[in-house]
Amino acid sequence: MKKLLGIGFWEFIARVILRNRIVILGCIVLITVLLALQWKSIRFTQTEANLIPLDDKVNVDYQKFLDCFGEEGNLIVIATKDKKLFTPKVYQAWSELMQTIQSSKEVSLVVSVDNLQKLVKNDSLETFELKPLVDKNKIQDEAYLTQIQKDLFSKMPFYEGLLFNKKSGAIRSAIYLDKKIVNTKIRKDYVLEKLIPAIENFTQKTNIELHTSGMPYIRTLNAKTIIDEIGLFIGAALLITSLIFFYFFRSFRATLISLIIVIIGVMWSFGIIAGLGYEINVLTALVPTLVIVIGIPNCIFFINKYHQEYYKHANKAKALQRVITKTGTATLMTNITTAVGFATFIATNNDLLREFGIVTTINILAIYLLCLLIVPIFFSYIPPPIPRHLGHLERESLTSFLKWIVNTVKYNRVGVYVTAVCLLAFGIIGINKIKVSGSIIEDMPKNTTFFDDIRFFEKEFDGVMPLEIMIDTKRKNGAMKLSNLRRMEELEQTIMDVPELSKPLSVVNIAKSFNQAYYNGNPEYYSLPSSQEEIFLLPYIKNSLKNSKENQLKSYITADGSVARMTTFIKDENGEKMESIEAHIRNKVNKLFPSPRYEVIITGKPSVFQKGTKYLLDNLLSSLLFAFALTGGLVAVMFRSLKMVLVSIIPNLLPLLMTAGLMGFLGIPLKPSTLLVFGIAFGMSVDDTLRFLAQYRLELARNDWKIKKSVFATFNDAGISMFYTSIVLFFGFSVFMLSSFGGTVALGGLVALTLSFGMLSNLVLLPSLVLTLNKTLANQQELPEPIIDILEQTDEAVDALEKKNK
Structure with missing residues (x-):
């Protein structure tokens, strides 16, 4: 040498x-x-950036979740706190914005006030039917729109935390992109060339500031x-x-x-x-x-x-x-x-x-x-x-x-x-004295509008970063059993007690909404049915799902009914509490869903x-x-x-x-x-x-x-x-x-x-x-x-x- x-x-x-x-x-x-x-x-x-080896258990668990429910980071949210939203002119522009977004082939679903549907009981057919919350023929009537806002806040607890914040009056829409395009260039082209121009057009028409966020938008x-x-x-x-x-x-x-x-x-x-x-x-x-x-x-x-x-x-x-x-x-x-x-x-x-x-x-x-x-x-x-x-x-x-x-x-x-x-x-x-940060947004540009919007959603809706819990009951239709639904409800309560986490969304919420609909939409009955009520509800639920073109349970439960999904959102301030939050949830999970009878995975992008x-x-x-x-x-x-x-x-x-x-x-x-x-x-x-x-x-x-x-x-x-x-x-x-x-x-x-x-x-x-x-x-x-x-x-x-x- x-x-x-x-x-x-x-x-x-x-x-x-x-x-x-x-x-x-x-x-x-x-x-x-x-x-x-x-x-x-x-x-x-x-x-x-995925910083963990592909064969690590964290990635293996995350992949299991994706195999069951697909890409979880496909939600974009648009919100405003402006009280003028429920005035005829602004509401009309809002409705047109949502229709424009829904018409794009890159979007699979838009959930918004203007297209919201409520469950209504049909006793003659023993089924639940979906009927529009808003009569589009009356949206020029400001008194009618004011009543719609009151009904939304008081009679539809299912959407609290998802579409509205009762305390601050913030309203948002949920836009679900096609999961196939979330990790492709098509997502980028859609956000930059279609979504953002549509939002800017709304702002020019109404002079109302909108806040936009969600993982596809942030990315x-x-x-x-x-x-x-x-x-x-x-x-x-x-x-x-x-x-x-x-x-x-x-x-x-x-x-x-x-x-x-x-x-x-x-x-x-x-x-x-x-x-x-x-x-x-x-x-x-x-x-x-x-x-x-x-x-x-x-x-x-x-x-x-x-x-x-x-x-x-x-x-x-x-x-x-x-x-x-x-x-x-x-x-x-x-x-x-x-x-x-x-x-x-x-x-x-x-x-x-x-x-x-x-x-x-x-x-x-x-x-x-x-x-x-x-x-x-x-x-x-x-x-x-x-x-x-x-x-x-x-x-x-x-x-x-x-x-x-x-x-x-x-x-x-x-x-x-x-x-x-x-x-x-x-x-x-x-x-x-050094601290460790596991925050996704820690390094994001803080002098940008989209970073300010992240903070807005953390304040109004407890975050936009999804934390996912997948519960495998290991039995066909096990996730729909009332005993397991009650376990999930108890877990949801544990999650809601954590200040950094939002109200969870799962099959439990859907079961509660069915029970509320059975009692003619009375919000006092937004709860899991009793064993006796379940007997009367079951035929209505089966007929509803059989007649529905879109099975609304599919995002929260697998086709065989064995695996349930629970989604909550976390405030991603610095990531310091993530480990302790997961440990707290895991401790409750171990009590409610003991292994090996159940398998519970806690995952999601913030966790990974x-x-x-x-x-x-x-x-x-x-x-x-x-x-x-x-x-x-x-x-x-x-x-x-x-x-x-x-x-x-x-x-x-x-x-x-x-x-x-x-x-x-x-x-x-x-x-x-x-x-x-x-x-x-x-x-x-x-x-x-x-x-x-x-x-x-x-x-x-x-x-x-x-x-x-x-x-x-x-x-x-x-x-x-x-x-x-x-x-x-x-x-x-x-x-x-x-x-x-x-x-x-x-x-x-x-x-x-x-x-x-x-x-x-x-x-x-x-x-x-x-x-x-x-x-x-x-x-x-x-x-x-x-x-x-x-x-x-x-x-x-x-x-x-x-x-x-x-």
């Missing part, structure tokens, strides 16, 4: 690149065109916001990184080629995502911007090295060759360590994270390859740098900063260690998401340990020194602990987005560690193994690149803070902050540890020979090889 990645190998690579420039550029253009052809296959996700607008922000991130990242780049190098040509490289990288990233058959979701949408943020530091490293070489001997050809020859292995290995940080997600048993890990790993190596090939080729065609371009090498502001770092390490190492211990304590204390967050949290430590092990193993292979392994891990572990502590003190919860911070930041921060250690080893050989002299000489070279790249990474990741998604903002801000901590840790704590742990090195006169030589090659070694090959 050492021979493979040694100086001879990289001199060969340098010759190949510089002697075959046209061929290489042609290949890059061809690959870019081929990947661009894949763009037509780009798909955007139409479902929520559609959420996905639209993700797509809209991809362009924002790419544009902002290109702008800010190019400005920083130009400020450092003061060269339009260097800035231009860097932009060309990362733009090609962005084009490749979209092609790779499409070519692998992956969808663009909340994570993969970040990849193109990550390519820019990671690609620019690569460009800085190569161009800075080119300038340093040219500054030494003013020979452009020699400088270009030595950019590759002297830094080949070092730049490759630092990019590999960055990729390792993202590759840890591949090891998780989760498709979403695995896809993100695969795509980012491939793109990191791809952008490295583009930099390695294009930078030397581009500069070979243009004139050499002028003195203004090289001025950054001696910029006073930079040298002053590095001088402060050197003085701190040289004269105040005790202070460095004391500060590190204090920061460690800060992190540990803060970690104990909350458990997904917990699953990620449980796997966070193992993922980080895996990253530490990979990095430590890489350092061990390169340096064959346990001390070097410790020195490489400690300065990168401290920033992670500080960030976690800061999250605890600032009240930033652990959630899917913030959990990603640690793996990403560690993989990128460790690059600086390897660059510093590589340069330190080289300086040892140059300075007769004098440790102090070698450490401080390291700052002259590695310090500049570390500072430049850290600045770019900080502002690059800060671009994500422009997002309207709380999770993306937290991800960008926390990674930027962690990388800043990491830069200071690697420039201050790392050399301090090297000086402390390597005190005995002067007696050894040498370090063990590395297996992979990551060191930047010395001028003497390169000169010798060049002379030999002439």
Whole structure:
């Protein structure tokens, strides 16, 4: 391996690149065109992120529910609190809106005041008949509409909590989409192109504000916001990184080629995502911007090295060759360590994270390859740098900063260690304050109308996030037995006692409505029938269901009558109480429906998401340990020194602990987005560690193994690149803070902050540890020979090889 990645190998690579420039550029253009052809296959996700392995019991239970009752997230609700709704003009517009919605082929059912039907007993036929609640011939009569409102609130308890809030007067309609289109592009097209325009048309006619929500609606607008922000991130990242780049190098040509490289990288990233058959979701949408943020530091490293070489001997050809020859292995290995940080997600048993890990790993190596090939080729065609371009090498502001770092390490190492211990304590204390969020809407854009509408429905109707309970009686028609209905009624009462849950809807409500209808609609009889009443009711119910074109029970009970469904809605404020709520319900379920006689599944999207967050949290430590092990193993292979392994891990572990502590003190919860911070930041921060250690080893050989002299000489070279790249990474990741998604903002801000901590840790704590742990090195006169030589090659070694090959 050492021979493979040694100086001879990289001199060969340098010759190949510089002697075959046209061929290489042609290949890059061809690959870019081929990947661009894949763009037509780009798909955007139409479902929520599933963070749990498919074979996990949580997913297995959820799939059982879907197999019995189909997609549960097909409900869209539209509501208003405006009292003018029951006036002729507004009611007419409302009725037209509902008819327009019902006429769409994407909609299977609309339940609204204007089309509401009530059960009426027909004694002669011993059946129940459905008759319209509203006589459409009378809707121009305001007194009649007022009476309809009173009847709805006082005589139809079945719809309380579903269609109206008696206390506040809020009225809503329930729109059930065709379950077949809920997870397809058709749902998105319907919401954006038909539903929203129809609602806006109603608002223009009546000047009444409507609130719209429900999982299909939320998912559609959420996905639209993700797509809209991809362009924002790419544009902002290109702008800010190019400005920083130009400020450092003061060269339009260097800035231009860097932009060309990362733009090609962005084009490749979209092609790779499409070519692998992956969808663009909340994570993969970040990849193109990550390519820019990671690609620019690569460009800085190569161009800075080119300038340093040219500054030494003013020979452009020699400088270009030595950019590759002297830094080949070092730049490759630092990019590999960055990729390792993202590759840890591949090891998780989760498709979403695995896809993100695969795509980012491939793109990191791809952008490295583009930099390695294009930078030397581009500069070979243009004139050499002028003195203004090289001025950054001696910029006073930079040298002053590095001088402060050197003085701190040289004269105040005790202070460095004391500060590190204090920061460690800060992190540990803060970690104990961190909360876990399992909320679906936690990361949704809070400055949008649809987020405000979510809060409206949580206040007026106790939420829009469905929590489903599936009760398998394991007997044909067992769910309709009066004894089991009474058990379900008792469970419903337990649910209604939980403030975060809405009034449940189940076959119990339907049975109660039948009993009320038997007593001529008297709301006092909205209750389960007694055993004696059941005898009289049974013929009416059977005849009603036999004569009905649409069996109204099918949404709440399976065809054989063995499995019942109970739906409630949960306020999704932060997800903290989800686990305790489920435990409370489960405790009651175990008493009412003991196993193995019954099987009861508690599921639904909020439940699955909350458990997904917990699953990620449980796997966070193992993922980080895996990253530490990979990095430590890489350092061990390169340096064959346990001390070097410790020195490489400690300065990168401290920033992670500080960030976690800061999250605890600032009240930033652990959630899917913030959990990603640690793996990403560690993989990128460790690059600086390897660059510093590589340069330190080289300086040892140059300075007769004098440790102090070698450490401080390291700052002259590695310090500049570390500072430049850290600045770019900080502002690059800060671009994500422009997002309207709380999770993306937290991800960008926390990674930027962690990388800043990491830069200071690697420039201050790392050399301090090297000086402390390597005190005995002067007696050894040498370090063990590395297996992979990551060191930047010395001028003497390169000169010798060049002379030999002439």
